[in-house]
Amino acid sequence: MMSKSFRLLALFSPLWLSLAFGGTKEEIVRLQSDVLQLQNQIRMLQKTVDEKDGMILSLLEQVNDQVAKGSLAFDDMLAAVNGAKAQTSSLEQSMGAVVDQLELLSAKLDETNSRVASLHRKLENNQMQVQSLRTLPEDVIAEVEPDRVYSATYNDYLMGNYSLAVSGFQDFLANYPDSEYADNAAYYLGDSYLKQGRHELAIQAFDQVMNLYPKGDKTPVAYYKKALALEELQRLDQAIATLRKLVKLHSKSPEAELAKQQLEKLGVQ
Amino acid sequence: MKWKLIIVSMSCLLGTEALAQRPDAVIFPTPTQTRLAAADFTPRTSANPETQEALSVFNKVLFDDLKFSTLFVIPSKSFYPLKPLRTIQDVVFESWQVPTLDVDFLAFGTVQADATATVVEAYLYDVKTRQQVLGKRFTISDTPLIRRVAHEFADQIVYELSAGGSRGVARTQIVFASQRGDSKEIWVMDYDGFNARQLTFNGGISKFPEWSADNKRFAYTVKLPTVNRWVLRNHEIDGAESTIRTDGTYMSSPAFAPDGRIAFSARTSTSRDSDIFVTPPSASRFRNITNHRGVDTAPTWSPTGTQIAFISDRSGSPQVWVIDADGSNVRRIVNEGGHCDSPDWSPDGRFILYSWQAPKQWKHDVYLAEVATGRLYQLTSGRGSNESPHWSPDGRHISFQSTRTGKKQIFIMNADGKNLKQVSAYGINESPSWSKYPPE
Structure with a gap:
């Protein structure tokens, strides 16, 4: 910057010489004024240069600060990278274990897939069987279904699963009230209650048999079992009346013979 | 209630058309696919x-x-x-x-x-x-x-x-009556016919052996040469025997309930003809539970001991009937005419095996009746008379006697009538009774 100021002074020095030895007073004054202006401009230029220098210095300082900060950050990053490298090594070990587990899982998945495939085959077979059932004529299905339901429920009764039998016979009577097995279902519902010791419910069920199917083949035994339930409840008068009614209405049934034996046991005829 | 009867297959024999259901579909409803x-x-x-x-x-x-x-x-x-x-x-x-x-x-x-x-x-x-x-x-x-x-x-x-569904029948045994000389004695063999050995040596006519529910004894009836009456004998596994007598001359077809009660058919002084009696274990008190005009024979207990199936001719010809153990609720399961015999109740309660001689036929075949609905399924056909069917303890197999190879011999087969095998060869052998599962 200083060398630039000297170059300007050198530029104007011949003018000074010519004025000193050959110019007028006005010209000298004008020249002095010009010199003053030039000096002012030089000062202003110097000031501007100084300001720019300051700005450049400031910028340089800022850059230096940034570099320093960057360096610190770089150090931190370097440390972080080194730390990360250590972690990566540990992760690699963990990954190895994970890969092993994945392989195990993969093997198990294969096995599961195999089993699923097997189950799928079985399911397809079952579906084919269901399909073949569905392809039966509708009248056949309509005829078979109540039979199967009754058969399964009766088997529950026969095997002593009386809770299942009760709900099964109730459902059967609700769904197939006109089935040829309806009177049987009503009777076995009562007998299931009787075997559970639910005597009041048994009596109600046996009454249903007598009322709904008075000529059914289960009516005599419904009378007999109702009398047994009444005896259990110590309602002996009603039990005796029921047994007598059985003997009177169904005198040729085997239950009439049992009723007579029971009346004898109770001390009445 | 009207019984709906369905005769399956064997249309040539019965003159009826084969219907939709096969015995194997009924007995083995879930086909196994375990290889x-x-x-x-x-x-x-x-x-x-x-x-x-x-x-x-x-x-x-x-x-x-x-x-x-x-x-x-x-x-x-x-x-x-x-x-x-x-x-x-x-x-x-x-x-x-x-x-x-x-x-x-x-x-x-x-x-x-x-x-x-x-x-x-x-x-x-x-x-x-x-x-x-x-x-x-x-x-x-x-x-x-x-x-x-x-x-x-x-x-x-x-x-x-089988996930505990069956304990297997490979260690089970079959007890049967065998004539290998002048007398007919009780023998036992492994289910596959090996290790046959004689159990009674009474010199008389021994018939109808039947295992107890605990597999520790069997009962049979015998008529000794010097006595003009039949008695029932309880034979313990160790060989000890006890005798049950009635005041009549004829006893047959003992059957054990799960609790040890014995049902048998007998003609006594108070019964006009053969009836079904029940006696507690080791007791001499009998209760006549059929007490009806007509011949009642061949009792078999339901698995829980609440009902008894038997053969009765009260309706004209011998058919399969069921009665509650207290003597009530008697009803006919099979109503096909001809001559039914030897019912045996399945372990799962659903079916009753029996043999049936169709009208105008000379031989018996083995049939299955579904207890709830009365549906019937034919299991044997072809040569010879096939009688006295009996369930294996897992309900997947059946033993029976047959003359299909000449003299009466013991055969076993799957419960759907397939996989037939002859398991006796010497003498005349009849009335097989398949044991229960051996003790664990």
């Missing part, structure tokens, strides 16, 4: 003559037991890999999963016999998971016991792979 291979067991160390003999017996018995169980699909041994299997290291699982085999489970092991003992090491592996399911070591001092070891391992496989 099992039973590789030949191999010598453990050396193939000496004792070991070779034990191996040939063991391999045949195990394979036959598993095949008869009806629980598995068992591919032919001709498809098996040739490499002998001694230990798990010898098993190449992939070679048991090729399309011709594709088995789910593999049984293999070793047998080694010497002068003092026979050792069997037996394994069952899940081929898909390659996990061991069973690993057993049996040591026996008597080589002939090798059959029992094979039966036991077969039953263990059946139990494991």
Whole structure:
């Protein structure tokens, strides 16, 4: 910057010489004024240069600060990278274990897939069987279904699963009230209650048999079992009346013979 | 209620059209698809003559037991890999999963016999998971016991792979009446016909043997040469016997309830004709539970002992009837005319086996009646008369007597009528009664 100021002074020095030895007073004054202006401009230029220098210095300082900060950050990053490298090594070990587990899982998945495939085959077979059932004529299905339901429920009764039998016979009577097995279902519902010791419910069920199917083949035994339930409840008068009614209405049934034996046991005829 | 009767198949015999349902679809509603291979067991160390003999017996018995169980699909041994299997290291699982085999489970092991003992090491592996399911070591001092070891391992496989649904019948026995001279005595044999041996030596006519529910005794009726009456005898496994008599001259067809009560048919001084009686165990009090005009015979208990099925001619011809154990609720299960005999109630309660001689026919065949609905299914046909059917304890098999090969002999088959096998050959043999499961 200083060398630039000297170059300007050198530029104007011949003018000074010519004025000193050959110019007028006005010209000298004008020249002095010009010199003053030039000096002012030089000062202003110097000031501007100084300001720019300051700005450049400031910028340089800022850059230096940034570099320093960057360096610190770089150090931190370097440390972080080194730390990360250590972690990566540990992760690699963990990954190895994970890969092993994945392989195990993969093997198990294969096995599961195999089993699923097997189950799928079985399911397809079952579906084919269901399909073949569905392809039966509708009248056949309509005829078979109540039979199967009754058969399964009766088997529950026969095997002593009386809770299942009760709900099964109730459902059967609700769904197939006109089935040829309806009177049987009503009777076995009562007998299931009787075997559970639910005597009041048994009596109600046996009454249903007598009322709904008075000529059914289960009516005599419904009378007999109702009398047994009444005896259990110590309602002996009603039990005796029921047994007598059985003997009177169904005198040729085997239950009439049992009723007579029971009346004898109770001390009445 | 009207009984709806359906005669299945055998249209040529009965003149009826085959209908939709087959017995196998009813009895085995969920077809098993477990594929099992039973590789030949191999010598453990050396193939000496004792070991070779034990191996040939063991391999045949195990394979036959598993095949008869009806629980598995068992591919032919001709498809098996040739490499002998001694230990798990010898098993190449992939070679048991090729399309011709594709088995789910593999049984293999070793047998080694010497002068003092026979050792069997037996394994069952899940081929898909390659996990061991069973690993057993049996040591026996008597080589002939090798059959029992094979039966036991077969039953263990059946139990494991049926998820406890069956304990297997390989160790069960069949008691039967056999005439091998002037007298007819009670004999017993393994279910496959081996190890037959005589149990009674009374010199009379012994008939209708029937196992108790706990498998510890059986009852039968006998008429001794010097006595003009039939009596019922309780025969304990240790040989001790007790006698039950009525004041009549005829007793037949004893049957044990689960609680030990015995039902039998008899003609007594108070019954006009043969009736069904029930007596508590070890008691001489009888209760007449049928007490009806007409001949009532051949009682069999329902599995819970609440009902009894029997044969009665009260409606004209001998048919299958059921009665509650208190004598009430008698009803007819079979109403086909002809002549029914020898009912036997299935272990699951659903069916009653019986034999039936159709009108104008000379021979019996074995039938199945569904108790709830009265549906009927025919199980035997063809030559000879087939009678006295009896369930195996798992309800998957049936024994019966047949004259299809000449004299009366004992046969066994699947409960759907397939896989027929003759299991007796000497003398005249009848009235087979399949034992319950052996004690655990």
